[in-house]
Structure formats: structure tokens, C-alpha cells
Amino acid sequence: MNAFLTGVIFLVAFTATGNSLDCVHCYSNDGTDCSGEAITCTDDMTHCRTITSEIMQDGDASHQVFKFCAEPEEHSWIHREELSTTVFQLESQICNTDNCNQGPGQITPRDNTPNGVKCKHCFEDHSSDCETEETRECTGDMNKCLFMSGLLCYNGKDYYDCTHRICTNIASPEQHPFYNDFVSGDIKKLEVTEGISDA
Template identity: 60%
Template sequence: MNAFLTGVIFLIAFTATGKSIDCVSCSTTNGTDCSGDVTTCADDLTFCQTARTELKKDGVASNQVYKYCGGDEQSNSIYREESFTTFVQVEIQNCETDKCNEEPAQLTPRANTPNGVKCMHCFENYSEDCNSEETIECTGDMNKCLFMSGNICNNGELGVDDTAFNVCALRHCTNIASADLHPRYDEVDTGNIQKIEISEGIKDA
């Protein structure tokens, strides 16, 4: 369920103008931090950036970290979403001094307290839509409902390597206010993602 979440890896483009800066460049797909060579960034990349994701599925956590040169149009951000079985957080952090991203990658702690918002909860593999009478109680800053469909699953499991993705659909809680804030929103233009919708939750009376 919710296998698409592996796809929430850092599909981000950076553009900006300004001074050169030296940044650590590295990545790991299985760890909470990475270290690597120092790179002198192009003149239009004015920040060092760290992108970290944590995915918890059925209580088992996996982490990915990317450090690189970035542009100032990409602001610090935290993306969260949660289903009954899976929680994912993607956090982007900027800094402005040489090698400032060599520090360990951090994740801002989440709040687990119910916030009074509920969302429809469903997942359908090989489908462009899903609906259910089942709801999930949202927590912390996740006070919106996410609907997403597209080529984001691989037989209901996490897609890896060059294996072809198949269409699936899901609904659950998220913390973003609009679809364009989703980490994979750019894939709507490529057709990989068919639809991302953010809606108000069902509030307790």
C-alpha cells in the first residue's frame, strides 16, 4: 500500500543568480547522512542545500540524503504525508556559507497529536482513482487531504531501478496547502503523475 512513496526522492530543479559558493556534494539511498567532495558551485547556484527523506513503512524506517549546490528560489521546506501503514517526510534545508551543508542532515520532529481533521483513506493498484468509507485521523501539521494518481507504483511495491511503473491511486493526510508544493508536482507536466489534489479534511463536530 502507498508504494508510490519511494518515488518521493528529490526531483528538484534549481535556478538563481549571484556569487559562487563551495558546497559538499554527496548522496546516500540508505542512511541518515553522507559526506563527499567539496564542489565550487556555478555562479547561478548561490546556496548549499541538503535534502533528506525518511520513509516509515509498517514501522520500518529508510532514509535518503542528498547534498548539493542549489539556487535561492528553492526555500527551506518540509513535506509530510501519512497513511495507516506509511509516513514520509521530505525536508529541504538551505545555507549560505562555504561547506555549510557538511553538517549532519537533520529532520524536524513531527507532532503525533490528533488535530481533529480526518481524510478519506484508500489505495488502489492499477487504477486512476480510489474511494472508501474508511477515514484516517490526521496528526500534527497534516491538516489537509491528498489525492494522487499516476504511474507511481510497481505492482503495489516500491519502484526501483528501471522497472516500469504502473498506475495507482491513493488518498490520505498531508501537510501541504496546495498541489504545487508536492515534491513530485513537476511530474504532472511529464504525464508521470496524472493528478495531485489537495482538499480540506473532514473536521470533527
């Protein structure tokens, strides 16, 4: 699972022409802030966007941040996944004034309170499936179960197949931040289901 999380790569197009909004464009894989020049977005890019990731593993946190121009239909959102001792959070912030994304990216603290929902809980390297009877109680707003398989893991050079079943806070596959990788076929399976409730 660590290979998957540390191999997270955001496919972001950095474009800069036109006479519209100015946004900071930069990237850092070490922290929640980065500095870069403010560029003028194209006319169809009417917002500035900051995407911040946090991987919390065994109590240690690591962060990445991207800042760039965004399309008008973009909105702010938070995506969370939890597996064993690892929590992955991705947060997108949208604003629409010049250089409004120049500050640090935000990671909204998660609620660690068990919510009564359980999900099957497994991870398999070099596999297209993981079957288990083991479950984990989800916390906070993570009240759905996520099953993903495909080119999710990264060994420092190449992506390779792995699979996991985990708790998540999204309601449908289309809300997953890597849904486009499912459409392209790099992610083979992406399913969001109801959790196992004791009630």
C-alpha cells in the same frame, strides 16, 4: 503503497562550474548523511541544499539524503504524508556559506497528536482512482487531504499507475515536492482539499 515510497527518486541536477559558493555534493540511500567532494557551484547557484527523506513503516525507518547546490529562490520546507501504517517525510534545508551542508540531514520529529481533521483513506495498485468511505484522523500539522494518481509506484524496474488518498501538511498542489511530475504528466491527478472536520 510500499512500492511507491521505496521507489521515490529525486531528480537532481549536479552542476559544478564557476567561481561561487562551495557545496558538498553526494547521495546516500542508507542514512541521513553522505560524504562527497565539495564543488564550486555555478554563479546562479547561491545556496547549498540538503534533502532528507524518511519512510516510517510499521515502526521501522529508512532514509535517503541528497546534498547539492541550490538556486537563490529555494527555501527550507517539510513535506509530510501519512497512509495507514506508513509515514513519508521529506525535509529540505538551505544554507548559504561554504560547505554548510556537510553535516547530517535533518528530520524534524512530527507531532502524533490527532488534530480533529479527517481524510478519506485508500490506496489502489494499478488504478487511476480509489473511492472509499473509510476515513483516517490526521495528526500534527497534517490538516489537509491529498489525492494523487499516476506513475507513483515502482516495482524495481518500472513506474506504474497507482492512486492514494491520504493526510498531508501542504496547502496547495504547487507545494508538493513532485509537482513538476504533475506538470510533465507523469502524475495524472494532484489535488489538495480541506479535511472532513467533526466540528
